[in-house]
Amino acid sequence: MSHNPLLVLEKIVKQFGQFRALDGVSLSLSPGEILGLVGPNGSGKTTCINVIAGLYRPEEGSVFFNGNKITKYSLTKMAHMGINRTFQVPKPFKSLTVRENLIIADQYAKRPHQPLEELLDFVGLTAYASREAGSLNSSQQKLLDLARALATGPSLLLIDELAAGLNPSELDKMAEKIKHLAESGIAILLVEHLLGFINSLTKRVIVMNAGKEIFEGDLESAAKNPEVNAVYLGG
């Protein structure tokens, strides 16, 4: 990439008691780029997102955003700087309406973004705008998470398993949407189990296992990598 990286992780270590969830992870991501993070359950993908988004503080290592060290920043500060995320288990404000969920992000993050009506349309929730978010099904709630994150006008978007539960045609549409977001200049870090979905979006994938990166490159090369195969197939 010709750009300076937007996000840089340097040797991040995150420990829970004796367990090293992240063991020296480094990566970088540029504006408009999509980076896929894959690996078996418990390999540290979501922990990685939680460290970047400010939910966990790492024991060692640093996170840089736009060249600034942000390792100890709060969630709110991250949102104001333009870092946002979706959650593996969606976390909307359930008793508020879909539109109110977005209004909060719009009013409090105070960053430029697409108009809310366009965002609702983008995630296909226009018809549900006045419904309580708690009445939506799980995939709709994930989409609402995405719309709320977009309503904060992020320049870095961390997406945690958005595709789970979508049918094939919805998956294709979702892939188009994510590509569209990247084309608009947003850097996207994508944690995903559905490898086909990731493959349709990016050639740059990091495979993680036990808190370490074991491979970086495109998925086809990953499939030929003996270490990756050992992790996935137990071989």
Next chain:
Amino acid sequence: MRKPLISGGIVFLIVLLFFAIMPSVYSNEDLFFQAMVYLALAQGVNILYGFTGYLPFGYVGFFGTGAYAASLCITLLHFPPVLGIIAGGLASVVLSILLSPLLRLSGAYFAIGSLAASQMVYYIVSNPSLQNITNGPYGINLESVYQPHTSYVTMIVILALVMGVVIYIRNSRFGLSLQAIREDPVSAGMAGVHVVRQRAIAWFLSALIAGLVGGAFAWHISVFYPTTVFDLNISIFAIVFTLFGGVTTVLGPVLGMFVLYGFYNLIGISEPQYFQLIYGILILLLVLFLPSGIVSIVKRRGHYVP
């Protein structure tokens, strides 16, 4: 946004006109004063529990602190009563600042923590070693400034302020952010809301309300004991009225107070044994069939409740 504000304004006017007119219709001013006290406290609980999800069992601690701080400012520092009431409100805010670490707790832990805190204040105030200042367990006498009519009007003004604040919260982005925090503090933070700050504002605001109401109450009844103003039943009444009517609305605590406190005054004093029974059944039925309060009958049908 305009329609909700108008309906909130209508509730506001009806409630205040009721309390302004009723003493000349039915000459038991103390009854209406007490009703205003409970309504204002119920709205204070509404701000804290309804909008932010913290259930303050020890809410009476702020009420008692306000009552005592106002009284001591009047008796020892010779403040005019209204200034004393303002000092009472500020004293409660100071207490809430001291107690703000409680906000790190949640659910039952916060409820019990706030209860313990209110008991601590009670034991400090009623301690015989402090008799020189607080008169210890022997209470306060404000007979020299006793002006029941003026204190009644003052209470109407306080209630107006409280109702105004709740209408604002109900219809503002501040209120929306509080509800977001209640639903999910992590998501609220990610949406850019300053979680700790917004929560603290709601906490200070509800303490201020209880402190002002406590001060006005002290002035109105003019003779009281620590057990009067730190009575746990005050917390319980305020909480039950709010839940019975329905939280996060302006109307809910109003309905809760009128139904339950009205009922209490109808038969609670003349026939306490039936009252306790019927009260218990009423609350049980509500919890079983309308856990979100009376207003949820209308809300469920998709109508807006101010």
